[in-house]
Amino acid sequence: DAKTTQPTSMDCAEGRAANLPCNHSTISGNEYVYWYRQIHSQGPQYIIHGLKNNETNEMASLIITEDRKSSTLILPHATLRDTAVYYCIVRGGTASKLTFGTGTRLQVTL
Amino acid sequence: DTGVSQNPRHKITKRGQNVTFRCDPISEHNRLYWYRQTLGQGPEFLTYFQNEAQLEKSRLLSDRFSAERPKGSFSTLEIQRTEQGDSAMYLCASSLVSGTPNSPLHFGNGTRLTVT
Numbered sequence: 001d002a003k004t005t006q007p008t009s010m011d012c013a014e015g016r017a018a019n020l021p022c023n024h025s026t027i028s029g030n031e032y033v034y035w036y037r038q039i040h041s042q043g044p045q046y047i048i049h050g051l052k053n054n055e056t057n058e059m060a061s062l063i064i065t066e067d068r069k070s071s072t073l074i075l076p077h078a079t080l081r082d083t084a085v086y087y088c089i090v091r092g093g094t095a096s097k098l099t100f101g102t103g104t105r106l107q108v109t110l
Numbered sequence: 111d112t113g114v115s116q117n118p119r120h121k122i123t124k125r126g127q128n129v130t131f132r133c134d135p136i137s138e139h140n141r142l143y144w145y146r147q148t149l150g151q152g153p154e155f156l157t158y159f160q161n162e163a164q165l166e167k168s169r170l171l172s173d174r175f176s177a178e179r180p181k182g183s184f185s186t187l188e189i190q191r192t193e194q195g196d197s198a199m200y201l202c203a204s205s206l207v208s209g210t211p212n213s214p215l216h217f218g219n220g221t222r223l224t225v226t
Contacts, residue, residue, distance in 0.1 A: 043114070049212065085152075097158060097166070
């Protein structure tokens with residue numbers, strides 16, 4: 001599975017959009033981009049995933065560049081409860097497991 | 111609650127003792143995964159099952175670790191002769207793999223093991 005690069009940490013004001021970037025320049029054609037988050041003392045929570053089209057659900061939007069070498073997770077109106085570590089993961093089309101990096105620690109502040 | 115359930119939530123044991131953790135996946139999910147997570151790191155893959163068959167094991171899964179999923183439903187992870195380095199959060203996840211590729215994994219809240 002391709003490696004991903006994320007900033008170590010980010011801050012966001014409550015009520016503003018949080019834009020979390022991820023680079024995956026070695027991604028292959030059949031690999032998906034997944035996002036998970038982990039709130040302290042809980043297991044990782046699935047947010048969203050996509051292949052090449054932008055995706056949106058009730059939690060977030062995923063924007064994937066046309067060359068698929070990077071993506072951005074957007075939380076449209078961040079709240080204090082969105083404070084967590086966010087993991088961007090590239091997963092092969094037929095792969096089973098997820099391979100986690102160290103993620104981005106998002107701190108939402110008042 | 112229909113999510114992944116793990117028991118116990120916390121376990122403290124003395125070095126050299128054996129411990130066993132249980133995971134109940136989401137009903138009808140045919141894949142079950144075990145991960146380990148230490149402080150400040152992302153979860154690390156240990157092993158996974160499809161139904162009752164153990165299909166992949168990480169080199170992190172030493173001989174002291176054994177996982178089972180006897181009837182393709184719940185799973186147990188046993189650690190024999192625990193060492194202080196085994197202290198970690200042990201996470202279980204499940205997914206439903208059918209015709210669609212790339213089904214998300216859904217995680218439980220883990221079992222935190224402390225070896226003294």
